[in-house]
Each structure stands twice: as C-alpha cells, then as structure tokens.
Amino acid sequence: MGKIRAPIFILTVFLISGCGKKEYSKVGFLMDTVVEVKVCHKNKTEAEKAIDASMEEMRRVEEKMSRFLPESEVSKINKEALINNPEHSLSGDGWITVSDELSSVLGEAVYISDLTKGSFDITIYPLCRTWKFDGETVKVPDRREIVEKLKLVNYKNMIVENGRVKFAKRSMGIDLGGIAKGYAVDAAIRVLKEKNIKSAMVNAGGDIYVLGRKRGKPWRIGIRHPRKEGEILGIVELEDKAIVTSGDYERFFFSEGKRYHHILNPKTGYPADGCQSVTIVAEKATFADGLATGVFVLGPEEGMNLIENLKEVEGVIVNKEGEVSISSGLGSKIDYVK
Amino acid sequence: MLSRSDKILIFCLLSLACFLFMKPFFASVEVAQASIKVGNGPVETISLTMDRKFSIEGDKGKVVIEVKDGRVRVVESSCFQKICVNTGWINKPGQNIVCLPNKVLVTIEGKGSSKIDGMSY
C-alpha cells in the first residue's frame, strides 16, 4: 500500500510547483513613462536577452514616432509639412515620403478616426503644441489661439497612401501620442515572440499586452481606479490580448480649480470631459490605444455603443460621474471590485 | 511493533513535511526591501529596516528619499509637479513612487499578495 503512494505524492507536489519556469522582469524609462517587461521562461539568459531586445525595440519605435525628438520621422514629417505644402490644392506636390512602418500606423490611425467619427485624430498636433502638458505649465491657452489651431485639425485633410502622406493645409502636423505607445507594445511583443518567448507581459505606462498564460493561468491585469489612488476598479483575466486605458489622471494640471488633462477633443480644442477613464481590450495594442483615446473623447454612451458594435473588442468606461459600464463580452472575464 | 495506524500516521506526517518543504507557506520571509531605478542605470536595492534619509541625482536634479519604520517616501524633489512627493509613504510589495521628470522609480520588493500581474492606467 504505502510503497507506491508516497513517490507519486511527492512527484505530484513537485509538478504543481510550476514546471521550472521562472519570472524575469525589467523596468525602464521610455516614451516619457515607466515601461516594464515581464517574461516567464525556463532559461534565464534567453529570457534576459529577449527582454533587452524588446526594450531596445521600444526605444527604436520611440525614436521614430515621438514628436518631441527632433530626429524622429514624425518630427521630420511635421517640419516638412510646414514648408512643403500647397495651401489650396490637394493635388500635385505636397507629398511627403514615409516609411512603410509609419504608413501602416497612419493607416490604422485613420481607420480609428473613421470608427470614432473623428474623436480620435492624429492631426491634433497644432493643438498639442498650444496646450503644453510638459509637467511645468499651468496656463490655459488663449481661446482665440485654440480656435485658430482647431482649423488645422481634421484627419480628413490628411491623405495617406502607401509610402507617402499629404496635408491639405500648411502648418498641419501629426502627433502619435494616442497610438504610438500601443504600437511600441505590439513591436515589443513581436520581438519577444521572435526570441521564442511564449509567456510575457509588456506594460508601457499602462498600455499592456499579455502573451500566452502565466504559469498555466491567464494574466491578471488590474484597472486603476480613476479617482482613488492605489485602488483597483477591477481585475481582468486575459491571455494573448491587449488592454489599454486612457484616463484623465495621467497628465494634467489644475487652473482656477478646474482640471485640464491631456486628452483633447479634436473638435472643441479642449480636454474631453465625458469620461474619467476608458479601458479597451482588443487583439492589438496599437488599435486598443487609439480606440481608448477615441472612445474617451466620444463619450460614455456613443463610446460604449461603438465598443459593443466592434467584434473582438471589449471595454470598461467610467463616465465623468464615476459610474462604471462594462461591455457585454467582458462580464465573465472581469473581477469587478465595486 | 508498529500498528497500521502508526504507519498511516508516519506516512501522513512525512508527506506533510515533504509538502511544506516544497511550498513554504510563510514565503514572506523576505526582508522588507525597496528597489530604486534612476534613468537607465542599474536597479539598486535598499533595505527598509534602517531609518535614514538620502538624496539621489535625477534628470532634473536632486530627489530626497526617506526610509522610516519599514516605509519609504520621496521627501523633496526637483521636479515641478511634485507628484512623487504627494504620493506619500509606501510599504506594500508592488507599490511604487514615480518621478517621471527625474526618471526615478521606487518600488517595494516582494511577492506580497500579488493579486494582479500588472496595472492598466
């Protein structure tokens, strides 16, 4: 009796303790936020190399798509858009060459703009320059200036074709702040997959993609409570999905008792005020990032409608009163706290 | 000499000992520690058992960190918004204080309750 049971018992206990996969993670400052890459892998050297490679990739994406870096492709496009632009004609010259990678991101951005009826709009660049959310400014820009700049904001005035882009008006430009982090996350995941990683989590300032499962169980991602510091709104269990949140608490300043945050409404020129936070769960982080920004501006009702109408997209919206709505497909996967 | 019950007892106790050996229940054996990352530098780990105050060089200047009673906080910072200072004391594994302008990140180490693997914000 006892002779066979004991070894089996001991073996079972061994197996339960995780099959020898260990967790490795690294943290860094990229894209003006905190980036963390966590990987579950058997081999330490391989894991660490993969993590370093993925962070390097994110750095490369930032160097290409940040409007703050003068040598980035986006900055070059914006500079060229200033000088190379026929004011009144959409034909002929004015085409600016763009890389395939940027082309695809621009295409994705236009798609999201269409979906959100222009609530997401990367041509918001002139407005972004007026509202400086650099962590040091506390001044609300002059209304007249906002109205002026608004004229330059409209994604329909930007034409994207394979390998090139054209703007209908001078002084237009693009800001990829609402989508580039998501793209960087997707790029990082792509690199991890190339390095044979089957289980990972990339978190770039709250824009997350979880690859595979964590030790046999889906990854548990918490959604931050938009008003209560350190508290969680709910926990979502995910695998091979992106989850991105746009909130009014990330970058903001107070002026005369009012909160001005960095998610501007491309139609009004002022911070969108329908929501406190929007979380999107989708297949790719690029899409989730842009959509979260767009839905935030669209507002809680229209936004939730859009989410429900999109296949393979789920979300959570906290409206400006703090009321939470969860999309129908997410119910089973979310451990809602309040 | 050994009765059947004795053998069962011994088997149970030995199994229990084996199990406890594999999966220590009181895994929070770790000493209270915090990790500090500045810019692209390496992560430095500090123990939270000794009370002290010290300053580090961030991207924008000085950041003063204080350790007291197993907790840690940012006392002063050369950044503009002072979000890091306003975060106050932290002491639970997973909690962190960030100063983005200075590129300083202070995180409490340890597994803690680990209810979540990451936070979307």
Place this chain on the structure above:
Amino acid sequence: MNNKRILYISVLVALASVLQITESLFPHPLPWLRLGLANMITLTSLVIFGFGIAVQIAVLRTILSSFLLGTFLSPGFFLSFSGALVSALVMGGIYSLGSIEKSNPSSHYLFGLSIIGVSILGAVSHNLTQLFVAYLFLIRHKGVFLTLPFLILAGVVTGYVVGYGANYLSKEVRKIVVEDGKK
C-alpha cells in the same frame, strides 16, 4: 496517594531530569533535533500511573532540570517547559481517550495507534509548540516557520526511538510496581 507512589514518582522525576540534563550536555549540531529521552519517562508514567501524574512528572522534571542547570526562567526554560507540557497533554489526551488493555502497555490506543504512534505525536507536538513559543516570544520573524518540515521529520524519528524505548521501559517498570504491590 500512598508513600510508595510518591517514592516511585520522585524516582521517575529524578530519572527524567537526569536524562534531560545529560542530553543537553551532549553537543547538538542541530538544535531542533533533540532526542527527548526524558519523554520516555513521561510515556512510561502515562501508561502506569495515568494522565494527571504523567503531566505532573513532565512539568516537575523540566523545572528540576532547569534548577540544576541554572536556566530557570530563561528563554530556554520556557521553550522546554511549554514543549514538555503540551506534548505530555497531547500524549495523555490520546492515551486517555483511547481504549486500554491495562495488562499490556503495548496495546493500541486511540485510532489504533500504538505507544510509538503516541510518542511520535508527542514529539511532533513538542517541536511545534517550541516553534510557536519561539516565534511569539523570541524571534518575531516568519522565517522560523521554514523549519517546519525539519521539525516534523525530527519529531517522527525521535518519537519512534523514544516510543520504542518507552515500550520496553514501561514493561519493566510495570513489573517492578506490580511486584512491589504484591508485597
């Protein structure tokens, strides 16, 4: 209680103390691995004189030993006192709750355990009690619980040895007591 009894009990207390003191004089590379030879006496008294007497003997031998060693009221004393007390209570409890054949000390007790099983439980509970007392009053560090598996293993091994010895010891002592009673 008649005088003969008092005599027997005193001798047993003395014996137990000697065992405890001698054991503590040996070098102990592993502090948690104590043979607990004195528990043989506790078990024997349990079988022959019953629950109450056994507990008293256990408590008395702890105090007496600590007097002689000069460790009375020291942290070590509290550890050994609590360990001896709890294990005596545990062993006594199992013994009393079970069915006994008075004539044969090696018969089966509660749940079919023999004297060895009782001894093992006593040894394990002794070690666990000492661990808890150490955590509560001496080292407030959850890391001490990492020794649990070793303490349980040690308890099983020493409990077996002590139980084996107690089995024979109790038979011999019974012979003496019964012989004496007949006189």
